[in-house]
Amino acid sequence: MKNLISIIGGGISGLSTAIALKNKGFHVKIYEKNADFSSPETGVLLGANALHALNELGIMADIKKHGFSTDSWTILSDTGKELTEIYQLSKDYPTYTFIHRQDLIQILSQKIQHDMIYFNEKLSDFMYTPDGIDLYFENGKQVATEYLIASDGINSNIRKQIQPMKKLRYAGYTCWRGIFHNCPDYIKRRFSETWGPKGRFGIMPLSGNRLYWYALKNCPPHDPELSSWTTKELLYNFLYYHDPIPQLIDKTLDCHVVQHDIYDLDPLHQFTYDRIILTGDAAHAITPNLGQGACQAIEDAYFLSKSLESENELHLAFKKFEELRIERTRKITQDSRIFGKVAQIDIPFLCSIRNKMLSITPAAIHEHKLRNVFSLEENRG
Numbered sequence: 124m125k126n127l128i129s130i131i132g133g134g135i136s137g138l139s140t141a142i143a144l145k146n147k148g149f150h151v152k153i154y155e156k157n158a159d160f161s162s163p164e165t166g167v168l169l170g171a172n173a174l175h176a177l178n179e180l181g182i183m184a185d186i187k188k189h190g191f192s193t194d195s196w197t198i199l200s201d202t203g204k205e206l207t208e209i210y211q212l213s214k215d216y217p218t219y220t221f222i223h224r225q226d227l228i229q230i231l232s233q234k235i236q237h238d239m240i241y242f243n244e245k246l247s248d249f250m251y252t253p254d255g256i257d258l259y260f261e262n263g264k265q266v267a268t269e270y271l272i273a274s275d276g277i278n279s280n281i282r283k284q285i286q287p288m289k290k291l292r293y294a295g296y297t298c299w300r301g302i303f304h305n306c307p308d309y310i311k312r313r314f315s316e317t318w319g320p321k322g323r324f325g326i327m328p329l330s331g332n333r334l335y336w337y338a339l340k341n342c343p344p345h346d347p348e349l350s351s352w353t354t355k356e357l358l359y360n361f362l363y364y365h366d367p368i369p370q371l372i373d374k375t376l377d378c379h380v381v382q383h384d385i386y387d388l389d390p391l392h393q394f395t396y397d398r399i400i401l402t403g404d405a406a407h408a409i410t411p412n413l414g415q416g417a418c419q420a421i422e423d424a425y426f427l428s429k430s431l432e433s434e435n436e437l438h439l440a441f442k443k444f445e446e447l448r449i450e451r452t453r454k455i456t457q458d459s460r461i462f463g464k465v466a467q468i469d470i471p472f473l474c475s476i477r478n479k480m481l482s483i484t485p486a487a488i489h490e491h492k493l494r495n496v497f498s499l500e501e502n503r504g
Contacts, residue, residue: 127150127152127255127268127269127270128144128149128150128151128152128268128269128270128271128272128437129151129152129153129154129256129258129266129268129270129271129272130151130152130153130154130272130274131154131246131258131271131272131273131274131275131281132153132154132155132156132273132274132275132276132403132405133153133154133155133157133160133232133240133242133274134162134228134274134276134403134420135167135227135228135231135403135417135420135421136274136276136402136403136404136405136420136421136423136424137153137155137272137274137275137402137403138153138228138231138232138234138235139176139180139231139420139421139423139424140272140274140402140403140423140424140427141153141235141239142180142181142182142231142234142235142424143180143424143425143427143428144427144428144431145234145235145239146180146181146428147428147431147432151235151239152239152240152241152266152268153235153239153240153241154241154244154246154258154260154266155240155241155242155243155244156243156244156245156246156275157242157243158242158243159242160225160228160229160232161225162224162225162228163224163300163381164223164224164225164302164379164381165223165224165300165302165335165381166221166222166223166224166300166302166327166329166335167221167222167223167224167227167417168219168220168221168327168414168417168418169186169190169219169220169221169222169227169417169418169421170212170218170219170220170414170415170418170496170497171212171213171215171216171217171218171219171497171498171499172213172418172422172496172497172498172499173220173417173418173421173422174186174216174217174220175213175215175216175425175498175499176421176422176424176425176499177421178216179425179428180234180421180424180425180428181234182230182231182234185230185233186220186222186227186230189222189223189226189227189230189330190220190221190222190226190330191220191221191222191312191327191328191329191330192217192219192220192221193217193218193219193313193314193328194210194211194212194217194218194219195208195209195210195211195218195313195314196208196209196218196219196314196315196316197209197313197314197315197316198315198316198317198318198481199315199316199317199318199365200317200318200319200478201317201318201319201320201321201363201364201365202365203317203365203366204478204482205482206318206478206481206482207481207482207484207486207489208486209486209489209490209493210486210490212490212493212494212497212498213494213497213498218497219314219327219414221314221327221328221329221335222329222330223302223329223330223331223333223335226330227417243262244260244262244264245260245261245262246258246259246260246261246275246280246281247259247260247261247280248284249271249281249284251397251398252267254267254269255267255268255269255270255398256268256269256270256271256398256399258271269398269437270398270399270400270437270438270441271398271399271400272399272400272401272402273399273400273401273402273405273406274402274403274405274420275405276403276404276405276408277291277386277388277404277405277408278291279401279404279405281399281401281405282391282401282405282406285396285399285401286391289388289389289391290389291386291387291388291389291408292386292387292388292389292460293344293384293385293386294384294385294386294387294410294460294463295341295342295385295463295464295467296322296339296340296341296342296384296385296463296467297339297340297342297346297349297350297382297383297384297385298337298338298339298382298383298384298385298411299337299338299339299352299357299380299381299382300335300336300337300380300381300382301335301336301337301354301371301372301375301379301380301381302329302333302334302335302336302375302379303333303334303335303336303371303374303375303379304332304333304379305332305333306328306332306333306334309367310334310367310370310371311367312328312334313326313328314326314327314328316466317364317365317368318466318468318474318477318478319364319474320469320470320471320474321340321360321361321363321364321469322338322339322340322341322360322361322467322469323338323339323340323466323467324336324337324338324339324361324364324368325337325338326367326368326371334371336371336372336375337411338357338360338361338372339385339466339467340360340469341467341469344384345384349382350382352382353377353380354372354373354375354376354377354380357372357380358372358373385410385411385463386408386410387408387409387410387456387459387460388404388406388407388408388409388456390407390452390453390456390457391406391407391449392449393445393449394406394407394441394444394445394448394449395438395441395442395444395445397438398438400427400441400444400445402420402423402424402427403419403420403423404416404420406423406448406452407419407448407452407453407455407456408456409452409455409456409459410456410459410460410463411459412459412460412462412463412466413455413458413459413462413493413496415455415459415496419452419455422448422451422499423444423448425499426444426447426448427440427444429447430443430444430447455496458492458496465477
C-alpha cells in the first residue's frame with residue numbers, strides 16, 4: 124500500500140475520490156459524520172462528462188442499470204409552449220442520465236471495502252505535524268494521517284479553517300425537490316424545465332417508473348413563509364402552469380419533498396494546501412442550474428486519478444490536479460450562476476421578452492455553449 128490518505132465526507136465526492144485512489148493502490152480511510160449513507164430522497168443528473176469519468180472508474184455498468192438516459196432537454200413556457208430543445212451534446216455517452224441519489228450512493232459505496240469507512244465521525248479540528256496531519260473528532264477520537272482530502276460538502280469545516288474569508292453566496296431563490304412514484308402512462312417521460320413568472324419547474328425521469336421534480340422560486344434567504352410551504356402551497360403557486368406540473372405536485376407526498384435555499388461558493392484560487400486538498404462542493408459549490416454539482420465532484424476524482432499517473436509524489440499530483448480543475452470549475456460556477464439569473468426572471472413582461480428571445484435563438488447556439496460543460500477532455504492542462 125502507498126500513502127495513508129484520510130477523506131472527510133462520505134457523499135458522492137468522497138466516495139468517488141476514494142474509488143479513484145483505491146484503484147491506484149493508495150491506503151484510504153473515509154470518515155462520515157452521519158450514522159450511515161442515507162441521503163435525501165432526490166434525483167441526481169449525471170452529464171456525459173460524469174459518465175465518462177465513471178466509466179474510467181469502472182462504474183458505468185451499474186449506472187446504466189439504475190439510471191434513465193436521454194439526449195434532449197426541453198425548455199417550456201408556463202403555458203406549455205416549447206421555447207427550445209437542446210439535443211445531443213456528446214457522441215460517446217448519453218447527454219443526461221438521471222438516477223436516484225440513494226441508488227448512486229449505493230453503487231459508489233459498493234466499490235470500496237467496508238473497513239475503509241467509519242461512520243459517526245464528525246471532524247472538529249486538525250493540526251499539521253512533521254509527518255502529516257492529526258485529525259480530531261467530536262467523539263474524542265484522534266487519527267494521524269499523511270494526507271487529508273476535504274470532501275465535506277458546501278459547508279466544509281476544513282475549508283472554513285483554511286479559507287475563513289471565502290463565503291457562500293446566496294443565489295436569490297429557494298428550491299423544493301420531490302419524487303413522484305408510480306408515474307402514470309399519460310405523463311410524458313422527458314427532461315423538461317418550465318420558466319414562468321411564478322417560478323421554475325423541472326422534471327427528470329428516473330428508473331422504476333418514478334419522476335424527480337424540482338421547483339425554484341425567488342425569495343430572500345431563510346424566508347419563513349416559503350420555508351413552511353407544503354405541497355398544498357406549492358400547488359397553489361403552480362396551479363396555472365401546464366400539465367402535468369399541478370398533478371405532480373398534488374400527487375407527491377410531503378414526506379417525499381425537501382426544501383432548501385440555493386447557494387454557491389465564491390470561487391477559490393487554490394484547492395491544495397500542502398498536505399490538504401479540497402474536492403467537490405467543499406472546493407467549488409455550484410448552483411444546480413446546469414446540473415453540474417455531482418458531475419464536477421466526479422470529475423475531481425477522475426482528474427485526481429489522472430494526476431497520479433503523471434506525478435510520482437502525492438503533493439505534486441495535488442498541484443497538478445489543481446491546475447486541471449481551477450479554471451474549469453470557476454467557469455462552470457460562473458455560467459451556472461448566470462443561467463440561473465436568466466431562468467429565474469419573474470417579472471411578467473421580462474419573462475415574455477426572455478422567452479421570446481429564447482425561442483428565436485437557434486438551439487445550436489445553446490448547444491455550442493453547453494458542449495464544453497458536458498464534455499470531458501483527456502488532454503486538458
